[in-house]
Amino acid sequence: MQVTTKHYADVLVVAVEGRVDYVNADEFRAALMPYLKNCRAGGDKAVLDLSRLEYISSAGLRVLMIAAKEAHAARGKLVAAALQPVVREIFEISRFTLVVETHESLPGALRVMSPAALAALQSG
Amino acid sequence: MRICFWGTRGSLPVSLAAKDIKHKISEAVLAAGGRELRTREAVEAFVENDLPFAVSHTYGGNTSCVQIDTGSDEYVLCDLGTGVRPFGHHVLASRGARTPCTFHVFMSHLHWDHIMGFPYFLHAYIPGNRIVIYGCHAELEEAFRKQHAAPCFPVEFSRLGANIEFVGLEPGKRTRVAGLEVTPKLQLHGGDSYSYRFEHQGKVVVYSTDSEHKTDDARSTLDFVEFIRQADLVIFDAMYSLADSVSVKEDWGHSSNVVGVELCQIARAKHLCIFHHEPVHNDAQISSVLQETLRLEEITRGDHELRISSAYDGLEIVV
Numbered sequence: 001m002q003v004t005t006k007h008y009a010d011v012l013v014v015a016v017e018g019r020v021d022y023v024n025a026d027e028f029r030a031a032l033m034p035y036l037k038n039c040r041a042g043g044d045k046a047v048l049d050l051s052r053l054e055y056i057s058s059a060g061l062r063v064l065m066i067a068a069k070e071a072h073a074a075r076g077k078l079v080a081a082a083l084q085p086v087v088r089e090i091f092e093i094s095r096f097t098l099v100v101e102t103h104e105s106l107p108g109a110l111r112v113m114s115p116a117a118l119a120a121l122q123s124g
Numbered sequence: 125m126r127i128c129f130w131g132t133r134g135s136l137p138v139s140l141a142a143k144d145i146k147h148k149i150s151e152a153v154l155a156a157g158g159r160e161l162r163t164r165e166a167v168e169a170f171v172e173n174d175l176p177f178a179v180s181h182t183y184g185g186n187t188s189c190v191q192i193d194t195g196s197d198e199y200v201l202c203d204l205g206t207g208v209r210p211f212g213h214h215v216l217a218s219r220g221a222r223t224p225c226t227f228h229v230f231m232s233h234l235h236w237d238h239i240m241g242f243p244y245f246l247h248a249y250i251p252g253n254r255i256v257i258y259g260c261h262a263e264l265e266e267a268f269r270k271q272h273a274a275p276c277f278p279v280e281f282s283r284l285g286a287n288i289e290f291v292g293l294e295p296g297k298r299t300r301v302a303g304l305e306v307t308p309k310l311q312l313h314g315g316d317s318y319s320y321r322f323e324h325q326g327k328v329v330v331y332s333t334d335s336e337h338k339t340d341d342a343r344s345t346l347d348f349v350e351f352i353r354q355a356d357l358v359i360f361d362a363m364y365s366l367a368d369s370v371s372v373k374e375d376w377g378h379s380s381n382v383v384g385v386e387l388c389q390i391a392r393a394k395h396l397c398i399f400h401h402e403p404v405h406n407d408a409q410i411s412s413v414l415q416e417t418l419r420l421e422e423i424t425r426g427d428h429e430l431r432i433s434s435a436y437d438g439l440e441i442v443v
Contacts, residue, residue, distance in 0.1 A: 021386075022339045022340065022342050022345045022386070022390075023342065025339075025340045025342075026340065026342070029340075055424065057339065057386055058339045058366050058370070058380070058382050058383050058386055059339040059340040059345075061366065061367075061370070062338075062339070062340050062370045063340070065367070065370050065371055069371075086423050086424070089419065089420070089423055090382075090420070090423075090424070093366075093381075093382060093416045093417075093419065093420050094365060094366035094367055094380070094382045095365040095366065095367035095368065096366070096367050098367055099367045099371060
């Protein structure tokens with residue numbers, strides 16, 4: 001499991017790669033949460049790019065729930081984008097689509113979050 | 125072992141209402157459109173084979189009561205929800221009221237829905253019967269006596285005719301009862317609950333209801349995985365969706381179908397039976413949860429295939 005980040009204008013894109021399960025959920029939480037500290041009103045908006053996430057278990061989903069809850073409490077914006085088909089089905093079956101806003105693609109998420117961030121992505 | 129489900133509903137008994145029956149009949153008639161169904165045999169075959177379970181049947185509404193049948197003359201039950209009432213009627217019909225019977229009952233915990241069937245268990249009123257109630261709660265006997273006390277019920281516990289015994293168990297300590305090796309395990313639930321691992325002639329059945337699993341706690345996850353390791357059947361509380369169980373219903377003491385699949389996959393258990401159905405769910409919703417659980421198992425399967433069932437009042441599973 002790997003977590004990497006990249007800024008596009010006022011949006012922080014956090015890419016998650018690999019598998020997240022009960023074995024590495026703590027590691028995932030420790031890797032993810034520091035990046036989201038500034039996800040609050042007036043701070044960064046955040047997109048979780050899940051295009052390279054192969055599997056996420058209930059323990060990993062709980063980390064996402066905590067991240068979304070903290071961002072919401074700070075009046076920040078956190079969404080997930082580009083879920084692989086298996087991960088999308090896991091989100092749907094677990095009803096996590098009601099917990100974390102999801103978008104089909106990263107550009108699709110940026111289009112909704114910030115036109116400046118979308119322009120930054122498209123300009124490479 | 126033959127596992128008979130007499131009560132499978134969580135929290136509160138429910139029953140179908142007039143509108144539910146009307147809806148099922150309408151669905152069945154619509155599905156039959158254009159078919160030649162002129163004989164009872166043809167109709168019954170159509171109902172059995174061509175209608176979805178949620179239309180042709182019901183999951184039932186009795187609260188938790190599951191029988192572990194090893195072929196012994198002595199009966200073994202888990203919990204005394206309202207499902208024990210039809211169980212008692214079945215025993216009366218098959219053995220008569222004059223045959224003394226022995227019942228061993230393992231209590232997950234003492235919340236109302238798990239004891240409320242006992243005052244309607246007819247064998248408790250008949251002298252000659254023996255009922256042994258096992259559990260890990262210090263208040264085991266007190267809970268049953270209080271339930272029978274005024275003003276809640278008109279017949280005092282002391283007036284019950286059967287010989288009723290209470291036996292305290294220790295979590296993790298194996299006991300032999302009616303030919304079964306039985307091991308209780310502490311679970312996370314308000315006031316505590318206990319699961320039971322039953323072993324008989326190389327087969328293993330785990331009864332685990334009213335339990336919340338915090339799967340980000342690797343240690344407790346692995347403890348439970350060991351408890352259900354390679355079980356032939358795991359009866360599992362899947363009352364809520366995962367999202368509910370970790371958000372608005374966190375610490376309500378119940379689990380989800382998603383966690384059930386994960387734990388059984390890690391433990392390489394053979395068969396997961398989702399149990400303790402949410403009382404607000406109708407038959408179609410419970411069937412939908414089953415379909416989603418089957419799909420989840422399919423898309424997350426590694427080299428181990430897990431069989432999935434949804435418990436209903438009247439279901440029998442042989443392991």
